[in-house]
Amino acid sequence: MPDKVLKVAIPVSAVAAFLLLWHAAASFYPLEQFPRPLQVALAIVELVKAGRLAGDIGISLFRLVVAYSAAVCCAVPMGILLGRCPACLRGIDPLVQLLRPISPIAWFPLAVLWFGIGNAPAIFIIFIASFFPVLMGTVGAIKTIPESYYKVSRNFGAKPSLVMVSIIIPAAFPGIMTGLRIALGTAWIHLVAGEMLGADSGLGFLIIDARNFLRTDLIMAGMILVGMLGLILNSLISLAENLINRQWGMTGGAA
Amino acid sequence: MxxxxxxxxxxxxxxxxxxxxxxxxxxxxxxxxxxxxxxxxxxxxxxxxxxxxxxxxxxxxxxxxxxxxxxxxxxxxxxxxxxxxxxxxxxxxxxxxxxxxxHIMLFQDYGLFPWKTALDNVLFGLKCRGVREGEAKKKALAALDSVGLATYANRHPHELSGGMKQRVSLARALAVEPSxxxxxxxxxxxxxxxxxxxxxxxxxxxxxxxxxxxxxxxxxxxxxxxxxxxxxxxxxxxxxxxxxxxxMATPRSRTDERFDRYRKELLTAFDLVHRQSSMISKTLVTERIQQDGSGI
Missing domain, CATH: 3.40.50.300 (P-loop containing nucleotide triphosphate hydrolases)
Known part of the structure; x- marks a missing residue:
């Protein structure tokens, strides 16, 4: 099975090469300025031993789940409505296109003024960061439902509620799922940014806190943890997406 | 007949x-x-x-x-x-x-719902008609059976060939007993x-x-x-x-002399129609070429 070996060997050697490069680059600098991979690994161990890690990860994930779920609960129904009602979409589209390019980070000063320091500003920022990708994904998914699905439903005399539950939502599901995956990535990125600015706990705060003590090894440890958790989140949602696409027959050619 | x-x-x-x-x-x-x-x-x-x-x-x-x-x-x-x-x-x-x-319509692209199995696709039509669950399932299976797909009831459309998909679509139509x-x-x-x-x-x-x-x-x-x-x-x-x-009585034979006669008759009429419509498009092309001042 050389294929299988290659499949594992290539990413592993890429990571190894990256670590070597990092190590080599870092050896030109003092440890305090540019820590080497080993120092960062030790810093992670230190975090685990101090019992701080679980708490920070937990609070970060909690904020993510709350904000992301709220965004999904608002954006999906709104996306379905806008996708089904071209007049509504035309009406609200300029507003959406105006708000969408504003970086969620730009909301920060206001978020802190309105909600103070704590969970709320970070949750607010993640909500904004994930709302638009889910909304756009849902609108797009609804608009691309083949006309024939509606024709068949009308032909058999399906009630509007049955069309919604049995046709529109499942037909749009793969497209909505793509929006959900993109939004999760965006949400995670902005969570860390949010915690760096307006929180006193979480992974973002860990990084900022480490900076205040000039612990570059802890800064990098925080960064790596953020990356690893992002990777896990993305893998989980990609797995779900693939399962759905397989069920929908999206990988086996059009139905 | x-x-x-x-x-x-x-x-x-x-x-x-x-x-x-x-x-x-x-x-x-x-x-x-x-x-x-x-x-x-x-x-x-x-x-x-x-x-x-x-x-x-x-x-x-x-x-x-x-x-x-x-x-x-x-x-x-x-x-x-x-x-x-x-x-x-x-x-x-x-x-x-x-x-x-x-009055049920069948489409060239089958109009099946890809996330539903063959059985669920057929059930959809019956559900729309308000047929009760148990009875609907019996009818759906019978309809699938009538198009020779009883053993494929739990397959999704992407697992079926084009001919099978159109059979599912036919079964879905027949299940609601349209006229x-x-x-x-x-x-x-x-x-x-x-x-x-x-x-x-x-x-x-x-x-x-x-x-x-x-x-x-x-x-x-x-x-x-x-x-x-x-x-x-x-x-x-x-x-x-x-x-x-x-x-002609069914089943008809495509090699029958009368079949041939109908074919010829239709082809002659079709040819005429075709020539008329291509004349129109040819005139359009000629006009366009003249306007462009260049050949193809």
Whole structure:
């Protein structure tokens, strides 16, 4: 099975090469300025031993789940409505296109003024960061439902509620799922940014806190943890997406 | 074969009154049905020009013609997906104002829901009709069985071949026991052998129940093989040019001398239609070349 070996060997050697490069680059600098991979690994161990890690990860994930779920609960129904009602979409589209390019980070000063320091500003920022990708994904998914699905439903005399539950939502599901995956990535990125600015706990705060003590090894440890958790989140949602696409027959050619 | 009581209505004015006086109300009736569109530049385009036909209960009528001749417009008008801009379209004497579960349309792209299994696709139609769960399942399985797909009930559409998908679609239609089937180039995407199989299966299924079928195709052989009558249509504007009665018992043989005669007759008429429409497009091309001042 050389294929299988290659499949594992290539990413592993890429990571190894990256670590070597990092190590080599870092050896030109003092440890305090540019820590080497080993120092960062030790810093992670230190975090685990101090019992701080679980708490920070937990609070970060909690904020993510709350904000992301709220965004999904608002954006999906709104996306379905806008996708089904071209007049509504035309009406609200300029507003959406105006708000969408504003970086969620730009909301920060206001978020802190309105909600103070704590969970709320970070949750607010993640909500904004994930709302638009889910909304756009849902609108797009609804608009691309083949006309024939509606024709068949009308032909058999399906009630509007049955069309919604049995046709529109499942037909749009793969497209909505793509929006959900993109939004999760965006949400995670902005969570860390949010915690760096307006929180006193979480992974973002860990990084900022480490900076205040000039612990570059802890800064990098925080960064790596953020990356690893992002990777896990993305893998989980990609797995779900693939399962759905397989069920929908999206990988086996059009139905 | 349902030959009795059939009227061969030519696209002229004398036909309909005869039908009204001497014969039962036709199943489907087009009286000067017309469909025009307003294009974006504001011009009126005629998709279908005053079409007239009476289709009797149990009859199998094929619509053939080159693309743009309005075949799909006719079937969409009959199925209630579109409304005529002039004249009338009636089924069982009532004007068609909306799609009706008693008249089911089959599409070239099958119209199946890819996330539902074959069984769930068939169940959807029954669920729409408010059939109870247990009974619906029994009916759905029977319908799948009648198209030879009982063992594929739990497969998803992407696991089925094109011919099987169209069978599922047929089963979904038959399960709700419609009186009319509208088929819009249903076998157009299938390979030649699958197509022949499905044509025979369709004829077999029709023997078991009283079913009026309107079948759109661009395949003349298919039309002659299946139809009690074949309506030839022409484009620019879309219209009926000829309604031909196929007086051959089913199953028909494609190598039969009479089959050949019908084919020739249709081909001659078709050729004429084709030449007329290509003349128009040739004139357009010539004009364009002259305008550009260059050849191709």
């Amino acid at each position: 349902g030959n009795d009581g059939r009227s061969c209505i030519m696209p002229s004015s004398q036909g309909h009154r005869d039908t009204m006086n001497n014969r039962p109300v036709p199943k489907i009736s087009l009286i000067d049905a017309e469909k025009t569109y307003r294009s974006s530049s504001g011009e009126t385009q005629t998709a279908l020009e005053k079409a007239r036909i009476d289709i009797n209960e149990g009859e199998f009528v094929c619509l053939v013609g080159p693309s743009g001749c309005g075949k799909s417009t006719v079937i969409n008008l009959m199925a209630g997906f579109e409304q005529p801009t002039g004249g009338s379209v009636t089924i069982d004497g009532k004007p068609v104002v909306a799609p009706d579960p008693d 009319v089937l509208f088929m819009d180039e249903p076998f157009g995407a299938l390979d030649a052998f699958t197509k022949l199989h499905l044509q025979d299966e369709l004829l077999e299924l029709r023997k078991k129940r009283l079913l009026t079928v309107v079948f759109v195709t661009h395949d003349l052989d298919e039309a002659i093989y299946l139809g009690d009558r074949v309506v030839l249509m022409a484009p620019n504007p879309g219209r009926f040019v000829n309604i031909m009665e196929i007086e």
